[in-house]
Amino acid sequence: MTTSTTPASAGTRAGAEVRLESLRRSYGAVPALDGLDLVLHPGELVALLGPSGCGKTTALRLVAGLEDADSGRVVVGGRDVTRLPASRRDMGMVFQAYSLFPHMTSLENVAFGLRLRGQAARERHRRAGEVLELVGLSAQADRYPHQMSGGQQQRVALARALAIQPTVLLLDEPLSALDAKVRAQLRDEIRRVQLEVGITTLFVTHDQEEALAVADRVGVMNSGRLEQVGSPTDVYHRPATPFVAEFVGLSNKLPATVADGSAEVLGVRLPLVDPRAEPGAALAVVRPESVGLTPAEGDGPLVGTVVATSFLGAVSRVRVDLGPVGTVLAQLPTAEAGRFAPGARARIGLRPEPVVVVRPHE
Incomplete structure (x- = not known):
């Protein structure tokens, strides 16, 4: 299923268009993706929602370049990146696990990607400080991961992904390891930052409330296919299939x-x-x-x-x-x-x- 409806607010945002075209991926005889078609408009946040094994994480990993598609294409900003390695796709990723370096401070963790790109120390520290301020962690710049809460560590992980100014932001169940109150707070914070930066974002989650709360559009997946893509209101109040009606809400x-x-x-x-x-x-x-x-x-x-x-x-x-x-x-x-x-x-x-x-x- 392909959708090309541009959200009303998209004209005020920056960001690149992302197109997933007829993506297929199987693990042995088990199809994980069965011809996935999806368009993410510039600056839009799209949430992929579905039960375990529906193919949503596989789709994100194909976009990131962490896995290869059996067939189909990933096109970012008009450029076919399907065969490019992850390191050349200009994407920022935030995983469920924070994956911070324990021996580095928040500032050093955020600056790490800039260091790999050869940016001068003064400039990368300035940029890391800016992004920490964006996620509300300026006061924790000199703290190590073990000195911060889970929510703060995940904010550092988000800041690290944004520091390199990627074309696309990929979020893979980033809140599932947090307790309910922190999860709700950080969910809103991610949305605020995403809107402020204007970055095209793919958010993968199994949490219905999470998807409906933050996304411009929600794609509900089942057995490697998109059952419906639409605004949170449409998906909830006008489900396109019996599966969507029963799965969402x-x-x-x-x-x-x-x-x-x-x-x-x-x-x-x-x-x-x-x-x-x-x-x-x-x-x-x-x-x-x-x-x-x-x-x-x-x-x-x-x-x-x-x-x-x-x-x-x-x-x-x-x-x-x-x-x-x-x-x-x-x-x-x-x-x-x-x-x-x-x-x-x-x-x-x-x-x-x-x-x-x-x-x-x-």
Whole structure:
């Protein structure tokens, strides 16, 4: 799948276009990439998202030159770099492991790539200082890795990748080794720096929240192929395939009858993401935030028993047992969810938002 839609803000950015054209890579008889086509616009951050083994890291390694493609091309700024070694591709990489030199200070680690390029000591120290300031670590310039937190070390790794002023920035699960709070903070920091520098960036992650929060566009991968590429809003609210609908975010699968371009779900007529869906029995993929709850007494087709409530801060998730239909998950403001303690009776309501349908065997 190829997309060429330029983000609205791209005109204000610098950066190089990156094109992945029909990339294929197999390990023995197992295909890791099966004809991957993707365009990264200048200055854009694209996140590749998918389960383990979907091919997202392989794609990044082919772009970096750390592995060779079986076929296809990698084109950066109009130049075919497919057969160039990694050292000649002008790319900065940040890995999950910080990979800092333990005997070097932050400043020395950041300046290391400049030293390899033969830059004079005074100039490389000036440049390293600038990039440390960019990532908010000027005060830690003289510290060694063991004197810094994991988040600070990863910022140093980011600064080191940026110091050489690469054409493309590649991020391979850079936040997965950090705890949740630091991960969220550094995620936002990476986005700030990326926008400020204006560098074209490929971000590989298995974390859905991470991808949706930082990317201009998200590419969802499955078995070596792109299932969908689009804005975070489109990928979440208008998934192109059943796999995307189920992989990105939480969802309920509710019995549905498809007819005339819509689906009847629990007695409610809902629009379809794809009005061309074949008529007949199906399962509708309904987001928890599209499920409403009201207190109820007695029985009825939409009335069930609250099984559990999970507090998530500003929102809470309430699980309701609807008997033969199964369990339905609703996401509500926490103040509203407080009315639904375990054992309480609740009536389900569905908001008229477009749904994806899958057949029972899918």
